[in-house]
Amino acid sequence: MRGEARGGRGGAARRRNAVASTPSHVQRVEENASVPVPGEDTLSVEHVRLAVELDIPSDVRYIEDIVAMVTRQCAQLSYPPRHLALNVPVALTEALSNAILYGNRERPDRHVHVRAEVDRERLIVEVSDEGSGFDLETSEIDPTSPENLLREDGRGLFLMRRLMDSVERFDDRGNVIRMTLRRS
Amino acid sequence: MSFSIRKQGDIVVVDVEGQLIVGNRQELKQKVLDELERGERKFLIDFSQTGYIDSSGLGVLVSLSKKIREQGGELRLANLNDDLKTLFELTKLDTLFQIADTRERALESF
Numbered sequence: 001m002r003g004e005a006r007g008g009r010g011g012a013a014r015r016r017n018a019v020a021s022t023p024s025h026v027q028r029v030e031e032n033a034s035v036p037v038p039g040e041d042t043l044s045v046e047h048v049r050l051a052v053e054l055d056i057p058s059d060v061r062y063i064e065d066i067v068a069m070v071t072r073q074c075a076q077l078s079y080p081p082r083h084l085a086l087n088v089p090v091a092l093t094e095a096l097s098n099a100i101l102y103g104n105r106e107r108p109d110r111h112v113h114v115r116a117e118v119d120r121e122r123l124i125v126e127v128s129d130e131g132s133g134f135d136l137e138t139s140e141i142d143p144t145s146p147e148n149l150l151r152e153d154g155r156g157l158f159l160m161r162r163l164m165d166s167v168e169r170f171d172d173r174g175n176v177i178r179m180t181l182r183r184s
Numbered sequence: 185m186s187f188s189i190r191k192q193g194d195i196v197v198v199d200v201e202g203q204l205i206v207g208n209r210q211e212l213k214q215k216v217l218d219e220l221e222r223g224e225r226k227f228l229i230d231f232s233q234t235g236y237i238d239s240s241g242l243g244v245l246v247s248l249s250k251k252i253r254e255q256g257g258e259l260r261l262a263n264l265n266d267d268l269k270t271l272f273e274l275t276k277l278d279t280l281f282q283i284a285d286t287r288e289r290a291l292e293s294f
Contacts, residue, residue: 060207085236086267089203093238097206144276152247155239155275162274 045077049119055111058104058129063096070116070125077120079183087163087181088123094156095127095177103129103175122165123181133175136167187212189219195226195294197287200234204241213244217251225257228290232263242277249281258282262290 050073056062067089075084096112104110113128136157141148143155160167160179170176187208188199196219204212216227229245231237245261252259262284264272272278284290 063205063207064203082267082270085265086270089236090238090271093203093205093236097238097240101206144274149276149280150246150250152243153239155242159239159271159274 046120048077049117050076051115051117053113053115055113058100058106058108058110058112060097060100060106063093063100066096066114067092070114070118070123073116073118074123074183077118077183079118079123083123083181083183091160091163091167091179091181092125092127094160095125095179098156098177099127099129099131099175103131103133105131120183122183124178126176126178128176131175133169133171136169187215189215192228192291194224195228195291196224197291198227198229200229200231202233203235203237204244205236205238206240209240209244212241213248216248220252220255220257225252225255226294227252227257227259228262228287228294229259230262230287230290231265231268232287234265234268237268237271242271242275246277246280258294260284260290260293262287 052069052073054066056066070092071084071088074088079088096114099112100106104112110130113126115126115128117124140157140161141151141154143149143151143158148154157167160177164179164181166178166180168178168180170178186201188201190197196216198212198216200212219227227248245259249259260282263286264283269278269283272281272283282290282293284293
């Protein structure tokens with residue numbers, strides 16, 4: 001069980017990580033997945049791409065560690081503080097909790113697969129679950145309308161769309177949500 | 185991530201340390217509801233030590249706001265950093281809550 005990330009255009013090595021049953025193991029993957037970016041005085045990070053790919057059990061306690069791992073990758077490539085504190089953590093938490101709670105319905109025999117790839121241009125995160133999926137277009141309500149403002153639910157997909165540059169869904173490899181954020 | 189609760193006069197002050205997200209939102213909800221059950225009516229949630237909040241966390245704040253109001257109480261929020269303010273503005277929840285810049289101002293507003 002090892003995470004791997006490697007710099008180099010077009011050569012980001014990935015290995016599927018099977019995360020064991022406690023959040024502490026997620027942290028271990030993060031450490032393995034982190035590759036120091038060369039100092040800017042020696043090499044430009046312009047062409048570096050970091051990637052991580054892993055599976056987690058359907059348990060919301062893993063979310064914070066996964067978010068920390070992906071955010072750290074973005075920090076290594078100098079994403080702006082707003083992205084690191086708001087856009088990435090909130091949107092990714094929403095995608096993961098949707099996959100765990102609604103996609104996999106917290107079934108212990110189902111896993112969530114996460115793939116994150118980040119370079120100086122953009123972050124792409126894919127979150128896959130083993131559920132039957134949903135229609136992005138018909139699932140979103142407007143939680144800011146007066147009749148919905150007091151609702152306790154219904155803000156997840158809305159926030160993903162507002163905080164990411166694009167949110168797409170695919171079902172060719174299970175139920176996959178792909179989110180893209182341009183570094184700006 | 186944890187929540188600490190203390191009384192300041194007749195006001196229950198809750199500090200949210202770390203994230204308020206799907207994995208811990210029920211803990212916050214239960215702690216505040218326990219205080220409401222004990223007869224407390226004035227609540228201040230301070231976010232000065234908070235990282236990020238997801239939609240579940242926002243949902244719990246909405247739920248608590250409704251339950252406290254139903255009991256004739258008041259809920260105030262304080263110390264949202266710029267990112268959290270943006271989150272509340274995006275969702276228009278800044279129009280639902282009374283939000284103070286500092287804990288002191290929030291305490292004075294009751």
